[in-house]
Amino acid sequence: MTFTEKYAAEIEGIIARFPHKKSAVLPLMHLAQHYYGYMSDDAMREVAAILDLDPTHILSLAGFYTLYYEEPVGKYVLEICNDLACALRGADQFVEMACNKLEVGVDETTADGLFTIKTVMCLAACDRAPMLQCNLKFEEHLDEAKFDALLARLREQAAAETIETSVVEKITAYAKSGNQVSVIGNR
C-alpha cells in the first residue's frame, strides 16, 4: 500500500487547510517519511504527484530541512543538539558518549536498525541542554543515566511493537484542528 492510499483521509484533511494546495507540502512530507522510514526518491515523487509539484521541488525541501532524511535511518533518530549553547554544557562529550554506547558514528545507524545518531543546530531548548530530539519529541537535561533510561524505554517499546505514533499524531491533529489558514496577499 502506498502512503497516498494509507493516509488518504489525512492527506485530504491537510490539503483542505490551505488556500493553495502546495502549502501542504511539509506536513505531507512528514507523513510520507513516517510511512516509508525516509524520503526515498519514490516517496518524493509521490508527494509531488499529490500536490502537482515537480519532484525536484520536494527534493529541494528535503535537502533544506534537516528533519527530512534522504537516506534510510533507524526507527529512532536521536538528533543531538551540539550548537553553541549546548556545546557549552557538554554536548560534544555527550555525543561522544552516545556514539560509544551505541557503537556507531554520527549519521550512522545501529546494526539492529533501531537508532541513528545525528547532530543538529539549535533546537531552541538551550536552557535545558544537553538535549536531543527523538522522532519529534524533546528529551532534555540529559546525562548518561537519563540517556540509558531513554534507550531502555525505546528498546522496550520497539520490542513490544508499540508503534511510536508521535509523528502521525502530531500531523493528523494538525489536520483535524480545522484552523483555516487564510490568504494574506496573493500573487
Place this chain on the structure above:
Amino acid sequence: MSDLITLTIDGTAVSVPKGTLVVDAAKKIGNDIPVFCYHPKLEPVGMCRMCLVEIGLPVRDRATGELVLNADGTPQVNFGRTLQTGCTIVVSEGMVVRTNTQPVDEARESVIEFLLSSHPLDCPICDKGGECPLQNLTMAHGAGTTQMDYSLKLKMDKHVPLGELIYLDRERCIQCARCIRFQEEIVDDPVIRFHNRGRSLEIVTLSDPGFDSYWSGNTTDICPVGALTTSDFRFGARPWELIPVASISVHSPAGANLTFSTRREAKSGGRSVIKRVLPRQNENVNEIWIHDRDRFVHQFADAPDRLQKPLIRKNGQLVEAGWEEAIELVAHKLNGLGEKAAGLSGDRLSNEDLFLFQKFLRQGVKTPHLDLGNRTIMGGDVTAKVGISSGSNLGELGQGDAIVVVASDLHEEEPIWWLRVKQAAQRGATLVILSARPTRLDKFASHTIYYRPGEAVATTRQLLNAAKIAVETAEPDPIKTAADALINAQNLVAFYGAEGLTLAETDTIARLLGNLLLVKGEQPHAGRKNNGLIAVWPHNNTQGAWDMGIHPAFGPGYKALDIPGKDAAAIYAGVQSGEISALYVAGTDPIGDGLLADRGKLDFLVVQELFLTETAKLADVVLPAQSWAERDGTFTSGERRVQRYYPAIPPVGESREDWRILAQIGEKLGLGKTPFAASLVFKEVATAVPAYKGMDYRSLARVEEQWPIIGRSDLYYGGTAYDNKHGLGQQWAAAAEAAAVESFDTADTPTNQPDGIRLIRAAALFTPGTLINHAEVLAERLAKPTLWVNEADASHLQVADGYVVNVAVNGRAVPAIVQMNGKLLKGTAVLRGVPYFPGVVQLEVIGNR
C-alpha cells in the same frame, strides 16, 4: 515626458523610463555595475551582493515637501549608511548613484574574495574560461590576494550529470540561482533546484530523464561561471579559438537566430567543424533563448554518412560518378519530358533553392507538376493576406490583447512560440485554446475549449459565428465568451496547426481564422501591427516554400496559375499509374515517409539530398547537397521574416548547394548561366516575388541596437548569447497592410468522425527524423512511440500502462507503448513520437502484451 526619471550616476545625468533598475540605468550610459545573480530577463533577487553601490536621495523639507538646497544651490542628497544593491533598487527622480567610491570598490573586492573562497582554480580546463563573468569581474574588481587558507577550500563533485545533456561542476557554482530562476520563471520547467544550505548548496534534479526541459541548454549560457556545461561542448575547445558564424534554425518555423562556434581542428582532419550552437539575440524572434533541438541537432551536418559524391545507377548499382556526368545525364533524361515529369521538394531548403527548383521544373523541364513532398498544412495564401503584420513583435502583446491557438501543441511544435505566447498571457493577454486534448499551454489560457477529434473545423466555425453575433446570447456558453474576449481585444493574433487535421481541414481553419480576424470590419485584426494569422508550419522554411511558389496552383509571389499542376498526392498516383515517368526529388523522402511505396512505373528518379534516404536508395541519380551550415541563403519564418544564414563549415565532400545543382542542370536546359552566388539568386527572387521587393542580402543583414545589451566584453550581463551583428531580417507585408481584404470562402470540409475511440497523431519536439537521428547527444531524448489513452478507454481496450501494442494506422501497424493519460477526453487517443499521419482514424489495437 512624465514617464521618464532623471538621476545622476557618477556625475552623469541620465533619463530612463519609470521602473528601471539602477543597474540597467547605468548600463544605458555604459557604466557596467558588476552583477552575478542579476539578469535582465529575470526578476531581481539581490542574492550575490556584487552590485553594491552608494545610492543617495534628495532631501525634502518635511513641512513643505520642497527640496532642501545646499549653500551652492544644488539639492542636498542623503546617502544611506550602507551600500545598496543596484539590481533591486528602482530609479527615482533626483537619485544620485556613486559607483566609483572607495566603499564600493571595497565591497566589490570582498564579494569577489568571498565567492573565490571556495572556487576551484581550474580555469585552464574550464569551458567558460575566457568568457567567464567570474574571471572577468575578478580581473576588474578582485583584490589579487586573499585572506583565505587554500587548504580550507571545500572539495566537491566535479562531473555531476544533470541528465545526459547538461553537466554540473559543484565546485564552480556561485549559487546565483540564475539557472533555477530561468527554469521556473521563464520556461515553467522547475526541474532543477537548490538542495542543502550554505556552503553545501548544490543544484539537483529529480526529473526523469534528468533535467527534463526543452530549454536546458540556456542555463549554460546564463550561468556566470563554468558550473553548467553542455555535453556536446564540454572540454571540446577554448572559447578564444572559436569563430562565431551567424545562422538560423534549420528546423523550427519561428526562425530562431543562432550562432555557430566553429573551429578548424586536427582532430577533425583539419576541417572546420561546429563545436557548439548558441542563441543569437533577436528580440523580435527568440530574444536570447533557443530550445535544445536547435542547440544540439547540428551534429547531422558533420555526420560520417553524409553523401560525398554524385551517384549514378549502373548495372543496378549506385556507383560514384563525377558531377559533369551526373548533370549531363539528368539534363538529358529530363529534357523535353514536359508533363511526364514532376518535382517534389522539402521545406527545409532555402528560398534560393526553392525558387530555382520551381523555375527549373516550370521553365526548364516545362512541367507544371510540383509540390512539397510531404505537405501537412495549408493556408500560405491566407497568411499572405492576413498574416501577422510586418513590424509585429509577440513580445509586445499583453493586457488588452488576445491570442487564439487552434489545433497545435506549441510546446512541442515550436517551443519559441510557446514561450512567447505564454509570456504574453502572463503579461495579461487573453489566451484562447481550441484543442482535441490538453497541452502545456492550457495552464496559461483564460479559455480552453476541447473538441473531439474530427470536430476542429466545426468548433472553429462556432467560434467565428459567435464572434459575429453582437448581442449577448441568453446563456453565454464558453465558446461565446471566448469569441467575445477575442473580438474585443485591442490586438489579436491567431495561431493554427494541423494536429488531427486533414490537409483540407487545415485550409478551412486558416480561412475561418482569417475571417475571425476580419470580423471587425471597421478595425480588423489584420493589416495592423501585432495582429494577424500565424500558421504553425512544420519546418523552418515552409513559409518560404509558399512564397517561392512550391505549390501546384501558385507561382512565386502567390501568382495563381491558369492551369494548376498535380499536387503531391496526384504525383504519387501518377508514379504508380505511369502517367509520371520521371521524378525529381529535392530534400524530401517520400518513400521513407511512407507516402510512396516504391518507384512505381518511374523511368527515371533523381534525388538531391544530404543522406542516402529510402528514396535515394532507389534513385537513378543521387546528387549530394550541402547542408545549411556549409553555405549561405535565406529562410522565411512563420512570422514571414526573411532571415539570412551564413556559411560556417566547408562543404562535405563534393556536395554543392541545392540551388547551384538546379541551376547547373537548368543551364543545360536553356535556362541561362548559373549565378555565381546565392545573393544573386536572391536578387532574382526579389524581382519575382513582389513582397520581397527591396530586400537584398545587405538589407537582410541590417541590425539595430537591442535591449538588453548582451554579448559584448561584458558577458556577465546576458551570458554567452551572441550580440546580433549579422541581421535581424525583414518581415514582408501581408496584403491587408496595403488594402482591405475580402473575407475568405469557407466551404464545409468533409471530416472523418469515426466510431469508437478517435486517434490522432501529436507532434513531439524530438520526434525521430532524418536530421535528428544523426545528433548523438539527443539519442536518449528521442520521443518513443507512445499511445495515450484515457483510463476508461484503456480498460475497454484491455491495456494498461507500459503495454506494448500495435496500432493500425492507414494499413500499417505502428508499435507503441501505452501510457494512461487521465486528462484526455474519453474516446480520444493520441499517438506520439511516430511519423506524421493526417486527420483522425479509428483506434484499432492489434495484439498487446
